[in-house]
Amino acid sequence: MNFCVRCGKETEHTVDGLCTECFLNGRKLTSLPHHVDVKICTNCGEIGFGETWVAKDIQGAIEDAAKGSLIVIKEAKMVSTETASVEQEPYTHLVVVDSVLDINGHMAEDSSSTLVRLKNTVCKRCSRQLGNYYEAILQIRAGSKDIPQRVMLEALRRVENLVGTQSLSNRHAFITKAEEVQGGIDIYLSSISLGKSAAKDISDTYCAETKEAAKLVGVTEEGQEMYRVTYLVRLPDFHVGDVIQFEGRYFKLTRISSSGAKVIDIMNFRERAVKRSDVPAFKVYTRSADLKEALVVSRAGEEVQVLNPSNYSTVDMSVPADAEIGDTVRAVEIDDVLYYVP
Numbered sequence: 001m002n003f004c005v006r007c008g009k010e011t012e013h014t015v016d017g018l019c020t021e022c023f024l025n026g027r028k029l030t031s032l033p034h035h036v037d038v039k040i041c042t043n044c045g046e047i048g049f050g051e052t053w054v055a056k057d058i059q060g061a062i063e064d065a066a067k068g069s070l071i072v073i074k075e076a077k078m079v080s081t082e083t084a085s086v087e088q089e090p091y092t093h094l095v096v097v098d099s100v101l102d103i104n105g106h107m108a109e110d111s112s113s114t115l116v117r118l119k120n121t122v123c124k125r126c127s128r129q130l131g132n133y134y135e136a137i138l139q140i141r142a143g144s145k146d147i148p149q150r151v152m153l154e155a156l157r158r159v160e161n162l163v164g165t166q167s168l169s170n171r172h173a174f175i176t177k178a179e180e181v182q183g184g185i186d187i188y189l190s191s192i193s194l195g196k197s198a199a200k201d202i203s204d205t206y207c208a209e210t211k212e213a214a215k216l217v218g219v220t221e222e223g224q225e226m227y228r229v230t231y232l233v234r235l236p237d238f239h240v241g242d243v244i245q246f247e248g249r250y251f252k253l254t255r256i257s258s259s260g261a262k263v264i265d266i267m268n269f270r271e272r273a274v275k276r277s278d279v280p281a282f283k284v285y286t287r288s289a290d291l292k293e294a295l296v297v298s299r300a301g302e303e304v305q306v307l308n309p310s311n312y313s314t315v316d317m318s319v320p321a322d323a324e325i326g327d328t329v330r331a332v333e334i335d336d337v338l339y340y341v342p
Helices: 020-024 058-068 124-130 149-167 192-206 276-281
Strands: 035-041 047-049 052-054 077-089 092-103 106-121 136-142 175-181 184-189 209-219 225-235 243-246 249-257 260-265 271-275 283-286 292-300 303-307 314-318 328-334 337-340
Touching: 020 092, 020 106, 035 058, 047 058, 058 077, 058 092, 058 106, 077 106, 136 149, 136 192, 149 175, 149 184, 149 192, 184 192, 192 209, 192 225, 192 249, 260 276, 271 276, 283 328, 303 328, 314 337
Parallel strands: 035 106, 136 225
Antiparallel strands: 035 047, 047 052, 077 092, 092 106, 136 184, 175 184, 209 225, 243 249, 243 283, 249 260, 260 271, 292 303, 292 328, 303 314, 328 337
């Protein structure tokens, strides 16, 4: 059994030689600085805590800033806190933090207050975006002709989705700008790693060729060299939906991926997988946009009778048994013969 050096009372626990009552007598258990500053980005509206920026409502940020600055004596363990704030001026709030603390099993209460000042500023990410900062350029180009508008917009959406996903864990991931140029599109990205990821995604999606080139643009304050990297992704001439020639036969291209492609034989409607190493051998026969629309006259089993759009003669075409035939069908002419395109 211990005894208190101030009052002499025997007690099981002492703090610095004092019983809990003597230790707590007139002692301040918590404290707060005179003021705490909370940064608000005027561009994106996020709240800054030190170097960290988060999306948060202002009232919650004010209370969190006060609680985050609370200092508790080392002998006490925090049990709970409650905050209340009163606006004194449009950008200044008086915040009171009421605390419940545990000192050797004895519950004690204390209260401290501070002024939370709201400071308008621009976060580093927005400062970079507004200043057109970028570290990488993703150049998406076609093999020989201009990229079809549909493919270009599809590629841009893929990059936007990738950047959106990465920005959830890295707020410094962003697209600075995207501009249509002759032969394709240029996408300016905030980091080299983001540019590399985007280039790989587009390359895998379209079985495209990729090249990269780095350029020294300066030196950081720490003396490190700064580079910008340009990633050139050259898309193949063929796209999903085109009729292509491969190994002496004609196919509709139905899918492209990092592993290769899927095609359907125009003559027998059999699906086939093609390895990526063989994909460069594809030759465009007819682009999807240039396929013919043939008016359907009748259908009997696995054949349809259509009007040839070239000369309006009636011709028969084979179709898959499960094909859904409407008023018209898409067709391609090969050696003066009209074939159904599934």
